[in-house]
Amino acid sequence: MSDDTTRRRFLAVAGSTTALALAGCAGGGDDGDGGDGGGTESMDDGMTETDSMDGGMTETDEGMMRGPTTVTVRIENVAPTDFYGAETSTGGAIWVTPGAYAVHTGENPIFTEGEEASVGLEALAEAGPPTGFMNEPGLVDELQDMAGSMGVDAAGAYTPENTVADPNDPMGEVPGAPPIAPGGAFEFDVEAEPGQRLSFASMFVPSNDLFFAPGAEGIELWPEGGEPVAGDVTDSVGLWDAGTEPNGQPGRDPDQAPAQDSPDQGADEGGVVRPVDGVMDGYDYPAVSDAIRVTLTPGGSMDG
DSSP states (O other), X not given: OOGGGTTOOBOOOOSSOXXXXXXXXXXOOOOOOXXXXXXXEEOTTSOEEEOOOTTSXXXXXXXXXXXXXXXXXXXXXXXXXXXXXXXXXXXXXXXXXXXXXXXXXXXXXXXXXXXXXOHHHHHHHHHOOTTOBTTSOOHHHHHHHTBTSTTEEEEEEEOOSSOOOBTTBTTSOSOOOOOBOTTOEEEEEEEEOTTOXXXXXXXXXXXXXXXXXXXXXXXXXXXTTSOOOOEEOGGGEEEEEOSSSOOOOTTTOTTXXXXXXXXXXXXXXXXXXXXXXXXXXXXXXXXXXXXXXXXXXXXXEOOO
């Protein structure tokens, strides 16, 4: 990195997730039947109520869930404990750091493929903290600042209590955002409505500036005209190079977490975000599905 930034220190991430309020979802619509035997009955104030249908259907057409609903997101580290050599900085394991997420209706607000990473994404991709380097905005701050614009409806951080040592401080002397080792998992809840999607980012350790994240469209939480998505959605996630620092051999480069002495140690690459498959750096990386598993579990409707 450049000389004027090497003095930056990263902040500790909050221990609990934060999220901005979502707008309420509108109710069911009119069936359009204006005849005497139609499905709606006019009320004195001009409002309508929906009669039960012969087939037992109610105003929630065909039993389809109305929003918002709570969706539990689980990001699990399923990597082997010996993907890299035992003498490497993580003892051969792959770690996944806490990260930032956004619920949105537009495209993935965390990055755009082929463009430079934001300051917040640079900090997460190089050192792990979603709260950023000292005196600079973190990825969580950037996403929360987008709320109400650019299609972002909510944003926050996910950080569990039980994690392995901080990637920049294995001795635990400096506060930071400790990652999860193989077998660990992050779980957090988001509120979802029809048409909304999920994006997130977590650092891949050991690396100089790699991170896990969905692509441009994010992960579908609830399709319009359908029901909330449930199950494994890992195929929507990729491994990305932030383009902020040249790649070194995973687990052996002194300028990468967890071996580096400072969170932004290393040269400035001046590149753009792109899939790691297109980098062609000659190093070995696991398939995403061999490193993490992402699942969605929708709960009940939150309508009162």
